Amino acid sequence: xxxxxxxxxxxxxxTREEIRDVEFDWFAAxxxxxxxxxxxxxxxxxxxxxxxxxxxxETLHVWLDTRPEAEPPxxxxxxxxxxxxxxxxxxxxxxxALPDQPGHYRLVAAPRTPLxxxxxxxxxxxxxxxxxxxxxxxxxxxxxxxxxxxxxxxxAGA
Numbered sequence: 483x484x485x486x487x488x489x490x491x492x493x494x495x496x497t498r499e500e501i502r503d504v505e506f507d508w509f510a511a512x513x514x515x516x517x518x519x520x521x522x523x524x525x526x527x528x529x530x531x532x533x534x535x536x537x538x539x540e541t542l543h544v545w546l547d548t549r550p551e552a553e554p555p556x557x558x559x560x561x562x563x564x565x566x567x568x569x570x571x572x573x574x575x576x577x578x579a580l581p582d583q584p585g586h587y588r589l590v591a592a593p594r595t596p597l598x599x600x601x602x603x604x605x606x607x608x609x610x611x612x613x614x615x616x617x618x619x620x621x622x623x624x625x626x627x628x629x630x631x632x633x634x635x636x637x638a639g640a
Contacts, residue, residue, distance in 0.1 A: 493535035498526035501533070508532035509542050509574075510613040510626075515599040517610070518575035518619045519546070520587055520626070521566065527585040529630040531612040538609040545606060546572055553594050558622075563590040573597030575619040586635055587624050 503524040510518055510529070522528050532539070551571040557563035563578075570576050570591035577587035596619070599607050615632040617624060625635040 493537060496533040496536050496539075498528075498533070501528070502526045507543070508539065508613075509546075509610065510615050511599050511610045512615055512617055512619040514618055516575065516596040516619050517546075517573065517598065517602070518577055519569040521576070521578045523579040523581070525579045525584055527626075527628055529613060529615075529626060530628055531630055534612065535609065538606065542602075542606050542609065545603065546574060549573070555591070556594060557591050558589060567591045573601075577619075577624060580623075585625050585627055587626065589620070589622050589624075592620060 501522065501524070505524065506522045506528070508520050508522060508528050510520065510532070512518065520528070546569055549572040551568075552573055553571055555564055555567040556570055557567050566576050566578060570593050573593045573595060574597050575589065575593060576591040578590045580586040580588055599610055602610060613630070615624075615626060615630065617632045617634060621634040623635040623637060624632055626632045
């Protein structure tokens with residue numbers, strides 16, 4: 483994700499246009515301090531704070547991706563969702579965007595022992611405090627808005 487000519491220690495913001503219609507993963511903490519990875523799947527309706535620093539986002543990805551797996555897969559729907567469990571096996575909740583429903587995510591994998599902000603390195607903790615959502619992870623569906631607002635969402639047709 484690094485851009486040519488980029489200086490170390492700077493924060494390159496991303497734009498909504500850059501993430502539209504491409505796979506873009508972002509992270510957040512919940513009000514309990516638990517960590518989740520959100521798979522936006524081309525939906526640009528992500529919190530502005532998630533776009534603030536390409537470098538911190540990449541560092542957080544690397545930090546989570548290189549942690550040892552601590553538990554077996556726990557894909558709630560099984561089958562297809564099994565390939566989305568690597569962050570869950572390292573302690574993060576995993577939410578996947580719902581097609582044609584901007585800002586809506588479904589829980590696809592839940593850790594048995596959730597990773598918390600206390601376990602995240604200091605500079606990344608600071609980044610995640612700007613991405614703390616006013617919900618508790620584990621809900622089957624969430625809606626997250628561009629200003630960082632969030633709520634538990636009802637399934638369509640409920």
